[in-house]
Amino acid sequence: MSEPAPDLTKASAPSGPPVPLSVQRTAAWAWRLLLICAAVAVAVWVIGALKVVIVPIAIAVLVTVLLSPVVGFFQRRLRMSRAVASAVGLVGLIVLVVALLTVAGASMVRGFGDLWDEASAGVDKVTAWLADGPLQLSDQDIAKWADKLQDLAGSGGGSGFLTGALHGAVTLGHVAAGTLICIFCTFFFLLDGRTIWAWLVGLLPRGSREHVHQAARRGLVTLGAYTRTQILVAAVDAIGIGIGAAILQVPLALPLAILVFLGSFVPIVGALATGTIAVLVALVAQGPWVALIMLGVVLLVQQIEGHVLQPFLMGHAVSLHPVAVLLAVAAGSLVAGILGALFAVPIVAVVNTVLLYLHGHDKFPQLGHDDHVAVRGRGHPMLDRSIAQFAESKAADIASEEELGAGPAVGKDASPVADAGDGR
Numbered sequence: 362m363s364e365p366a367p368d369l370t371k372a373s374a375p376s377g378p379p380v381p382l383s384v385q386r387t388a389a390w391a392w393r394l395l396l397i398c399a400a401v402a403v404a405v406w407v408i409g410a411l412k413v414v415i416v417p418i419a420i421a422v423l424v425t426v427l428l429s430p431v432v433g434f435f436q437r438r439l440r441m442s443r444a445v446a447s448a449v450g451l452v453g454l455i456v457l458v459v460a461l462l463t464v465a466g467a468s469m470v471r472g473f474g475d476l477w478d479e480a481s482a483g484v485d486k487v488t489a490w491l492a493d494g495p496l497q498l499s500d501q502d503i504a505k506w507a508d509k510l511q512d513l514a515g516s517g518g519g520s521g522f523l524t525g526a527l528h529g530a531v532t533l534g535h536v537a538a539g540t541l542i543c544i545f546c547t548f549f550f551l552l553d554g555r556t557i558w559a560w561l562v563g564l565l566p567r568g569s570r571e572h573v574h575q576a577a578r579r580g581l582v583t584l585g586a587y588t589r590t591q592i593l594v595a596a597v598d599a600i601g602i603g604i605g606a607a608i609l610q611v612p613l614a615l616p617l618a619i620l621v622f623l624g625s626f627v628p629i630v631g632a633l634a635t636g637t638i639a640v641l642v643a644l645v646a647q648g649p650w651v652a653l654i655m656l657g658v659v660l661l662v663q664q665i666e667g668h669v670l671q672p673f674l675m676g677h678a679v680s681l682h683p684v685a686v687l688l689a690v691a692a693g694s695l696v697a698g699i700l701g702a703l704f705a706v707p708i709v710a711v712v713n714t715v716l717l718y719l720h721g722h723d724k725f726p727q728l729g730h731d732d733h734v735a736v737r738g739r740g741h742p743m744l745d746r747s748i749a750q751f752a753e754s755k756a757a758d759i760a761s762e763e764e765l766g767a768g769p770a771v772g773k774d775a776s777p778v779a780d781a782g783d784g785r
Contacts, residue, residue: 595625605658679710
């Protein structure tokens with residue numbers, strides 16, 4: 362009697378318990394998230410390595426979004442060509458920025474001497490308080506601490522000074538190169554931005570071009586709304602703190618207002634930091650009571666920005682919660698410092714709009730889908746070039762045959778050998 366055949370299915374079955382479905386799905390999500398994080402890390406590293414080029418291009422995009430309505434106005438109302446309108450708009454913005462910096466610099470130079478004298482007097486008062494106050498520090502102790510602070514600020518003596526000077530020269534060169542790149546890119550973005558965008562979209566697979574174009578249109582609207590709203594918020598901060606400093610007769614009120622305006626482009630943090638400078642100037646120039654009043658003015662302006670301007674204007678423009686704005690600024694400053702804090706909110710706002718559209722939620726349905734970008738055809742560039750060269754050579758052969766004639770030569774052009782043969 363034969364033995365029954367063994368059950369191979371049972372023998373090959375795993376001995377351990379099966380992996381739960383939840384663990385399988387978690388593992389699948391985990392390695393995908395790790396790949397995404399690795400890709401983001403590589404992208405951040407590339408941006409950091411090429412920041413001298415990428416940062417000016419990003420600023421050029423912001424300036425282009427800001428100047429596009431102005432260029433359109435010049436074209437419609439003043440009948441300028443696109444190139445002339447772009448040049449006039451860009452030059453006008455440069456003149457405005459240079460004028461603001463010139464006014465701020467001149468005011469700062471005029472008031473710096475008086476402010477320095479007042480700061481010296483304030484230091485003398487603090488020194489007298491340290492000697493006569495509850496600390497009862499002697500002149501030797503004060504001199505010792507002053508020497509330590511001086512050594513700390515010196516960063517290692519002459520070598521530290523030389524290193525700082527070299528670093529400053531390199532930074533100045535980067536700023537100059539970045540400024541030229543920004544101006545150059547801004548002009549051509551204004552002049553030929555549609556063609557540049559069509560070329561970029563043409564690099565994508567054909568099935569995704571239209572989706573990317575429509576999503577980018579929504580992102581551009583978000584970026585424009587952010588830029589205009591941030592300028593309005595910065596202007597309100599600068600006017601509020603500047604008027605408060607002028608009423609309190611704080612020196613350098615105009616330069617402080619311009620500094621607050623520039624600093625306010627970093628949401629939440631920028632106006633607070635520049636307002637702190639105004640409080641310190643008031644403390645040195647006018648004393649602690651005026652400094653307290655100046656602090657109250659800065660906090661009042663910050664409350665108006667945080668509870669009125671940011672929720673109603675910025676929240677409506679970019680559709681981001683204030684917590685998201687704060688976290689974006691914190692993460693951007695942690696990754697890339699001041700530049701990261703400056704670009705964090707617009708990047709998050711644009712990415713939010715684009716992702717929502719790609720997932721079926723259109724924040725700007727009034728834009729429609731009638732705008733289509735013209736891209737290249739289906740042909741392959743190398744194949745198209747080869748076909749064109751072959752067609753040209755074929756056309757040249759046909760033209761030469763028609764010029765010389767396909768039949769036998771007759772008349773004066775006939776060969777004498779052929780004539781002798783005909784005579785026989």
